[in-house]
Amino acid sequence: MALYVQKFGGTSVGSIERIEAVADKVILHKEQGHDLVVVLSAMSGETNRLIGLAKQIDDNPLPREMDVLVSTGEQVTIALLTMALAKRGCAARSYTGGQVKVLTDSVHTKARIRSIDESRMRADLDQGRVVVVAGFQGVDEHGNITTLGRGGSDTSAVALAAALKADECQIYTDVDGVYTTDPRVVDSARRLASITFEEMLEMASLGSKVLQIRAVEFAGKYSVPLRVLSSFKDGPGTLITLEDEDVMEQPVVSGIAFNRDEAKLTILGVADVPGVAAKILGLISGANLEVDMIIQNTAEDNTTDFTFTVHRNDYQQAKKLLDDSAAELGAREVIGDNSIAKVSLVGVGMRSHAGVAANMFKALADESINMQMISTSEIKISVVVAEKYLELAVRALHTAFGLDAEED
């Protein structure tokens, strides 16, 4: 008998029929003798519908009120699933984020979880109830409703699993696991039986939309075993675990991630003196925008060019911030590019294998794909290319690193 936290995303609860299918699935696991905490997203489309209402009133609505508004989406699904469980004779109870005291900071629409009070859930589990919790939401210390930002339901699930010391946190989604790369781009992509937190972190942060990056971070930090499974078909999914000790057995490259959601900004000709980079990034982070890659080349003539990438949705705002401050920063010019893509090789095995970067760059060069930016970590190599070359680059690398599934 184990304790599982099971999270179902918006597509999995996208209609009454699907909510009833989730109820059946939950009861199946319950009848196997497991204790279950179920975390839900809003019905697919509902969050966007609510945001649409807000945008009719104000393009830039109050963040505190956005949280009051959009948190209703999950509140609807937890009530409906709990009704469906009860209808089937399964004792269950629903809770909003606030009711189980998912305490967060006060950064509305992008809050971070500080703690969870598991006592109430524990009491329900002890009485044999399935506990159904609204993902994505919490409360700050003043009792204001907060949300964790898009995809935050995964983070909620992992945080609940950590607080409850669950045996596994199972993320049910519309894909049946983590693949070597996106099967829609590369036909021969393969499902991975397991992957390390580190690799998954790189895969997630680089745009494999299976799991939210913060959820993986959380899971790694608290050693919560995480499994990605399909809501719609049976199968073992992909288990995300602590680093495999037998690194020698691992393939050099586990997968290829990519991301079309970024945009690139370059500040040309700023003074090459200490503090300039901090000033530039301070502008961006002060507006609560997130930066991904950061590149600065060796200086010439005492000036340097500073390049970074932001989420494409934040591009206009970031560009305006830089344009407004260009004079103050002493910059010659601010340029940007909205049509880029990032492609990354990920693999723990890279650490012990030289030459991965060389092979990567050669594979791209063979297809005449120009690399605009390069960034590396211990277990990944990322390059930015023009968006139009993305599919070609991913397919070329998938083959070059031996990831293609074997023909039957």
Add this chain to the structure above:
Amino acid sequence: MALYVQKFGGTSVGSIERIEAVADKVILHKEQGHDLVVVLSAMSGETNRLIGLAKQIDDNPLPREMDVLVSTGEQVTIALLTMALAKRGCAARSYTGGQVKVLTDSVHTKARIRSIDESRMRADLDQGRVVVVAGFQGVDEHGNITTLGRGGSDTSAVALAAALKADECQIYTDVDGVYTTDPRVVDSARRLASITFEEMLEMASLGSKVLQIRAVEFAGKYSVPLRVLSSFKDGPGTLITLEDEDVMEQPVVSGIAFNRDEAKLTILGVADVPGVAAKILGLISGANLEVDMIIQNTAEDNTTDFTFTVHRNDYQQAKKLLDDSAAELGAREVIGDNSIAKVSLVGVGMRSHAGVAANMFKALADESINMQMISTSEIKISVVVAEKYLELAVRALHTAFGLDAEED
């Protein structure tokens, strides 16, 4: 400078445009220097949409989860109005029932308010903010979400006004006041400038759907001046106040209420001994159904007939309860009628005027309308007639008691 609690119903916030119109109206009053607490219902249709989702899962969904579900309706409107106020430069903050601790009992879907913590609202008002509160909802002592039942937003508004010692509780609705009777039935119906709590209580309980009865009770109990106004056109509305001291000046009959929402049940031939009536009503109240009129005639042959009315929606359930218990109650038969209507004369002035009942019965007899049940209180006389005679009865009484508006 006064403190007003202003409540806007579902029709008044039924679209983004209407929510923006409410924001404009609120700001107008704010600019006149008043402190404002705004109480909102869900957008019209939204509560029914949510109930529809639940009914797809279970005809008889868990009451606790119904409250979790439907309370999202008001949460959406408070966020949207607060955004609209902010967009117009008016500082505002929204609160769910739970956030301002509208503490209720634990009778889900029909909870009653016990207390309200006004401190948080007071702090906002002191800082010049408009406070926007979700009507219809609260929390029980365990933090479970509760709702007050249909129309409960009026009750929320009055309870908030009482807790805050507001100068006036203003109920904005789709009518511009309380009328002598329904203008859709009687062309010559007139708006009343004022009416006493007692009269309003009788009018509300008898089916004038302007205000929820519990709201009027609450207002009377805590002496909260209540005003009914139109959301859509300007005007003074109708003020509901403590009893006018100058009763002599009042007309004998203030208005004529009517109600098509009831059904009648009669238990024939039960023993005329103490305890039988209590047993019958115990059955009904035990199922949380509400009873309106109760009539028992003088006994013959040691048996009696016991008749009462329930809400038409509860008719089938009440009928089944009685049928199942008929043998145990020693009843000969249980009969019911679903197509009745109740018509009532209401007026504080009745107290000091004999002959009102006689005039009423004569006016109905002149139209050959048979009275099935009669019930009286100090300030009202109600009769039950066949539903098909309702309009005729109301018009005849409106004329007979001199309520018709004078021709211009």
